[in-house]
Amino acid sequence: MTMQAQATTPAALAGVRVVEMGQLIAGPFCGKTLGDFGAEVIKIEPPGGGDPLRNWRMLKDGTSLWWQVQSRNKRSVALDLRQAQGQDIARRLIVEADVLIENFRPGTLEGWGMSPEELHRLNPGLVILRISGYGQTGPYRDLPGFGVIGEAMGGLRHLTGEPGHVPVRCGISIGDTLAALHGAFGVLAALHHRNVNGGQGQVIDVALHEAVFNCMESLIPEYSAFGTVREPAGSALPGIAPSNAYPCTDGWVLVAGNGDSIFKRLMESIGRADLAAAPDLASNAGRVARVAEIDAAIQAWTSPRTVGHVLDALATARVPAGKVYTAQDICEDPHYRARGMLLELHTRDGDTIEVPGIVPKLSATPGSIRSSAPHLGDDTDVVLREAGFSEAQIALLRDTAVVA
The missing domain is CATH 3.30.1540.10 (formyl-coa transferase, domain 3)
Known part of the structure; x- marks a missing residue:
């Protein structure tokens, strides 16, 4: 099945504008999830290299194949947020947005003059999703935290592997993905609240370790009630047999x-x-x-x-x-294909690759892949024109390396 085969169906999140300022995995996976269901996602990337994910794992035509999955249905704006003019442009885009996604270290937005208080003064209905290692409060808030650290602190790594052996990674960036999905749920809950309760936005605070911890089933009550520390059990399901x-x-x-x-x-x-x-x-x-x-x-x-x-x-x-x-089993399985879980995507370099389909499946407003992942800055000029910048202003911003 091709991405075009799904492109004409209605979109559940049509009309929702998202500005994505995160990079790598957690924030962008949330943006990808919202984009799959029709949200317009404007991804702000630093000029020069862009999101580091562009160069992670296996590359084809110089671009990561992971990038093709993570950044579909997005528009790329290359914008230097270290410059005051770049920050001003970001604010202009955010003023017109429904959702802001960021996964920087706490305090980064504030340092750019974009605290939630300031952004809500400019756009009271804005929903701000903040994903970080340890959350926006607490004694660890300023520590650097990646998904793997969240998996460890959240309790998952201790349970993963064979008894008595080194804790192992589950094979994918599950900590980041769990945080992203919790963030997407928070965005939808906040948009619903805004739309039925007077139009006020709010801040969603997602910590990587808390997203993992939320999936730890009976880990804590077993310890609280009996002092039992659940241990790794390999591929078995402890306490449930066989x-x-x-x-x-x-x-x-x-x-x-x-x-x-x-x-x-x-x-x-x-x-x-x-x-x-x-x-x-x-x-x-x-x-x-x-x-x-x-x-x-x-x-x-x-x-x-x-x-x-x-x-x-x-x-x-x-x-x-x-x-x-x-991966070979998945690609050869008729059930995956019958369910539309393997889609052809035509990249902007002219290649055709298969990518995962869309989950969950909505009967009336299914998701779709409407565009392939952009090159860095592909949409900078178009987005700036939509924001009211003239051609002369855009040219000047290019000359001063604010945009690329």
């Missing part, structure tokens, strides 16, 4: 046989009717007590079989199971 990854001859499968009736069907399908009929395994508590024995029985059945054989047998038994997918 749920684990099991080896096959050509890969791994995840099997979630932790429902009472599901467990019986699973045991019968692997030839262990004795375990299916055991009275003490009829409930989760009993299965947790014998989880090592159960895991060994499942592994003994999966190990000599292919992933396909295992999945077919468990689907027949109505037991939730799934292959551990690679």
Whole structure:
């Protein structure tokens, strides 16, 4: 499916103007999420190199492929915010905006004369999303913080990996992404409040570690009630059995046989009717007590079989199971394509690549990819003209390197 195939559908956030002043991951992922659903996103980048994400990981035609995902549906304005004139231009853009996204260290906006108080004086309805390592208040507010640090402080890294081994990264920038999604929810909540309660904007304060911490399930009440410190458990789901990854001859499968009736069907399908009929395994508590024995029985059945054989047998038994997918598996999977989760994107360098589709799926106002990721400053002149700058003024700003 191509991005053009979705470009004519209605947009849920049509008419919402966003100024994105963040860079790298958390702020821009939030901007990308809002842009997917129709918001107009104006991304302000520093002249010269722009957002560092442009050069991260694998490059094609000199531009990061990650950038093509993160910056679709955005317009790029190259603007030097270190200069007073650049700050004045940013304020003019923000005055006309509904939302400002920034993920600088706390105090940076204030140093540019763009404190929330000043911005709300100019634009009372403005929703300001501020994403930072530790939040805008508290004793750690001024410390530098990236997503990986938020994952550690939020409790996630301690639980990720095998018992007794070094805590591992989950493989993606999950701390930044969780903060971005919390930020997007906060923006939508604040816009709704503004629209039904008199037009007043507000500040949304998202800390990276708090976004991670918010997803830590029963971590704190278990400690509060019993003094239990949850520990890493590899691929297993602690306290819920059986749920684990099991080896096959050509890969791994995840099997979630932790429902009472599901467990019986699973045991019968692997030839262990004795375990299916055991009275003490009829409930989760009993299965947790014998989880090592159960895991060994499942592994003994999966190990000599292919992933396909295992999945077919468990689907027949109505037991939730799934292959551990690679990028190749995703791209070859018909379900991903049937759901529109792999879209063709035509880059501004003339290439065609596949990118992830849009989540969630709205029935009446689905999201769309309306434009590919911009080159640095692609839209500077157009945006400045829309803001009321004359051609002579734009030329002067270029001569003084305020814009590029």
